[in-house]
Amino acid sequence: MHGIRRHRAENGSSPSSIRRESLYPAELSGLSLNRRSSSGSLPIHALIRLGAYHEGMAVSRKPLLGPGNEGKWAKINRADAEQLRAFNMALTPTQRLELGQKLSQQAVSLLAASVKAGNVPRRALWS
Amino acid sequence: MSRDEPSGPDLVGVIADANSAGLKHVVIGGFSVIFHGYVRATRDSDLLVPDGEEADETILRFLELADGRRLSDDKKVTMDDIADAEHLRVNSRRGIIDIIRGGSPPLDFDTVFDRADTTEWEGQMVKVAALPSVVGFKRLARRPQDRVDLEELEAIHGDLPEEPIPGLDS
Numbered sequence: 001m002h003g004i005r006r007h008r009a010e011n012g013s014s015p016s017s018i019r020r021e022s023l024y025p026a027e028l029s030g031l032s033l034n035r036r037s038s039s040g041s042l043p044i045h046a047l048i049r050l051g052a053y054h055e056g057m058a059v060s061r062k063p064l065l066g067p068g069n070e071g072k073w074a075k076i077n078r079a080d081a082e083q084l085r086a087f088n089m090a091l092t093p094t095q096r097l098e099l100g101q102k103l104s105q106q107a108v109s110l111l112a113a114s115v116k117a118g119n120v121p122r123r124a125l126w127s
Numbered sequence: 128m129s130r131d132e133p134s135g136p137d138l139v140g141v142i143a144d145a146n147s148a149g150l151k152h153v154v155i156g157g158f159s160v161i162f163h164g165y166v167r168a169t170r171d172s173d174l175l176v177p178d179g180e181e182a183d184e185t186i187l188r189f190l191e192l193a194d195g196r197r198l199s200d201d202k203k204v205t206m207d208d209i210a211d212a213e214h215l216r217v218n219s220r221r222g223i224i225d226i227i228r229g230g231s232p233p234l235d236f237d238t239v240f241d242r243a244d245t246t247e248w249e250g251q252m253v254k255v256a257a258l259p260s261v262v263g264f265k266r267l268a269r270r271p272q273d274r275v276d277l278e279e280l281e282a283i284h285g286d287l288p289e290e291p292i293p294g295l296d297s
Contacts, residue, residue: 085164085282093244093246097161108168108170112134126198126223
């Protein structure tokens with residue numbers, strides 16, 4: 001069973017510091033070992049055992065950057081793309097040209113730096 | 128800006144030089160896609176230009192103003208080079224510029240020019256290929272980037288205007 005759900009089942013409560021772990025890892029990182037959680041309901045070492053807390057970060061049972069998350073990624077990518085399109089269409093055509101020009105100049109500048117550093121063959125600049 | 132220091136395309140400068148040279152042109156390629164809503168980086172400025180001696184002279188003037196040299200061999204472009212060329216790719220103080228002649232209708236210069244969208248940008252008038260022309264060029268070129276561009280434009284505009292392209296649809 002997932003750490004949070006198991007904790008709820010065992011304790012019959014859902015301390016806010018645990019419930020929101022994935023959204024607010026910074027809140028959890030303020031806690032330290034050998035202290036009790038801010039709600040006072042469960043010692044930190046117990047949270048670590050449950051997989052609900054890791055020093056400095058929240059631990060997910062199924063990391064997003066892992067296999068089996070194609071559906072989640074498709075949803076995230078779709079939302080990103082829609083957001084980007086909405087942003088672009090909110091600009092006037094000349095604002096888009098301005099942004100496109102700036103973006104292109106930054107891209108070439110970064111590529112030139114990479115060529116200079118020897119990461120990319122020089123022909124990449126002119127291909 | 129020196130030609131030896133790659134800085135990305137300066138479309139504002141390209142248009143300024145083209146206007147100063149009296150070169151009739153329409154912005155096509157990556158910047159036309161950007162204009163129609165898919166903002167992405169592009170390596171060059173693409174200009175569609177007319178055919179003919181008069182146009183050739185203005186192209187030469189434009190290349191002198193932009194300090195443009197043929198990208199393949201850094202050669203200073205001459206009238207002979209221009210007269211023979213359907214397509215010129217140059218490196219310039221305005222970045223890389225692709226100069227392309229009009230094709231067969233509806234992608235000929237006059238049609239693309241007449242239906243182009245005109246807008247004021249940085250104090251100068253800019254003519255950018257209209258969406259049907261952009262779609263036509265992209266369908267004809269069929270590079271991977273063209274396919275992505277068409278998908279993105281379709282996501283923005285819905286069904287894209289497709290016109291019969293000689294050699295492609297007939």
